[in-house]
Amino acid sequence: MNALARLLSVFFHPLIMPTWLVLILAYFFPWALQPARPDNIHAYVMMVAGLTFILPAVNMAFLRWYGQIHSYNMPERRQRLRPFFIILVLYSFCTFLFYYKLNMNFEDNFFRLLFLLNMLVLVAWVLTLFVKVSIHSMAAAAIPAILSVLSRYTEENQLLPAVLVSTVLAGIIMSARLQLQAHTLKEVIWGALAGVVTATVAGVELF
Numbered sequence: 001m002n003a004l005a006r007l008l009s010v011f012f013h014p015l016i017m018p019t020w021l022v023l024i025l026a027y028f029f030p031w032a033l034q035p036a037r038p039d040n041i042h043a044y045v046m047m048v049a050g051l052t053f054i055l056p057a058v059n060m061a062f063l064r065w066y067g068q069i070h071s072y073n074m075p076e077r078r079q080r081l082r083p084f085f086i087i088l089v090l091y092s093f094c095t096f097l098f099y100y101k102l103n104m105n106f107e108d109n110f111f112r113l114l115f116l117l118n119m120l121v122l123v124a125w126v127l128t129l130f131v132k133v134s135i136h137s138m139a140a141a142a143i144p145a146i147l148s149v150l151s152r153y154t155e156e157n158q159l160l161p162a163v164l165v166s167t168v169l170a171g172i173i174m175s176a177r178l179q180l181q182a183h184t185l186k187e188v189i190w191g192a193l194a195g196v197v198t199a200t201v202a203g204v205e206l207f
Contacts, residue, residue, distance in 0.1 A: 001179055002179065002180060004176070005175075005176035005177075005179040005180045006176075006180065008172065008173055008176040009136060009173070009176055009177065009180065009182070012136070012139075012140060012169070012173050013136070014135045014136055014138070014139035015052065015053045015056050015057055015087070016049075016053045017139040017140070017142075017143060018048055018052045018053070018117050019045065019048055019049040019052065019053050020143070021113075021143055021146065021147075022044065022045050022048045022113075023045060024143075024147070024162050024166070025113075025150070026041050026042075026044075026045060028158050028159055028161070028162050029150060029153075029154060029158050029159055031109065031153065032109050032110075032113065032150050032153075033109060033110045033113070034108060034109045034110060035104070035108050035110065036110055044110065048094075051090070051091075051093075051094035051097070052090070052091060052094055052117070055090055056086070056087045056090050056091075059083075059086050059087075059090065060072065060083055063082070063083055063086075068082060068083075069082075069083060073182060075182070076132075077128060077131070077132040080128050080132070081125070081128060081129065084121070084124060084125040084128055085125055087121055087125075088118075088121045088122055088125050091114075091117060091118050091121050092118055094114065095111070095114045095115060095118055098110070098111055098114060099111065106206075109207070112206040112207060113146075115202075115206060116146065116199065116202045116203055116206055119198055119202040120138070120139070120142055120195065120198050120199065120202075123138075123194055123198045124138055124194070127190075127194060131187075131190070132183075132187055133183075133187050133190045133191040133194060134174070134177050134182070134183040134187045134188045134190075134191035134192075135191060136173055136174070136176075136177050136182075136183075136191070137170075137173065137174045137177060137183070137187075137188045137189075137191035137192045137195065138191040138192065138194050138195035138198075139195060140166075140169065140170035140173040140174065140192075140195070141170050141174075141191070141192040141193075141195035141196045141199075142195035142196065142198065142199040143166045143170065143199075144163050144166040144167040144170060145195065145196045145199035145200045145203065146199045146203055147159050147162050147163045147166060148163055148200075149199070149200060149203035149204055149207060150203070150207060151163060152207075153207070170192070174188050174192060
C-alpha cells in the first residue's frame with residue numbers, strides 16, 4: 001500500500017497539478033484556455049509544464065543539493081516557507097511572462113486561469129506561515145472546484161466526467177497522504193478546504 005501511495009503522491013504532486021488541469025481543459029473544454037487554438041494548444045500545455053512544474057522542480061533540487069531543505073517531503077513547516085515562496089515567485093513570473101511577452105490580460109481565459117493558480121500558491125504560502133497543511137490535498141481538491149466553476153459555461157456538461165473523476169481522485173490522493181503518515185487528518189482536511197474555498201471564490205470572481 002505504501003508503494004502505491006508514494007506513486008500517487010509523485011504522479012499527482014502539487015507542482016504537476018496545473019499541467020494536469022490544462023490537459024483536462026484542452027481535451028474537454030478548450031474555451032477555458034482561450035486565446036489558445038486547436039493548432040497551438042499543445043504549446044500552451046508545454047509552457048505551463050515547463051514554467052509551473054519543471055522550473056520549480058529544478059529549483060527544489062538545487063535547494064536539496066545545497067542543504068536548504070533536508071527532504072523533498074519537507075515534514076517541518078518552517079522548511080516549507082522558502083521553497084513555497086520561490087514557487088510563488090516562479091508562478092508569478094510565469095503569469096507576468098504571458099502578460100508581457102504574449103500581451104495577455106484578464107480578457108483572456110488562459111490568463112485568468114494562471115492568475116487563479118497564483119492565488120492558490122499565495123494562499124498555500126500564507127497558510128504555511130502559521131500552520132502546516134497538506135498541499136497535495138489542497139491542489140487535488142482545487143482541481144474539481146475549478147472545473148465545477150468552469151462548468152457553468154458549458155452547454156452539454158462537457159466537464160461533468162472530469163469533475164467526477166477528479167473528485168474521486170482527490171479523495172484517493174488524500175488517503176495516500178494519510179497512508180504515508182505525511183500528514184495528520186486535520187492537515188489533510190484543512191488543505192482540502194483551503195483548496196476548495198480558494199479555487200471556488202477566486203474562480204467565481206475571475207470567470
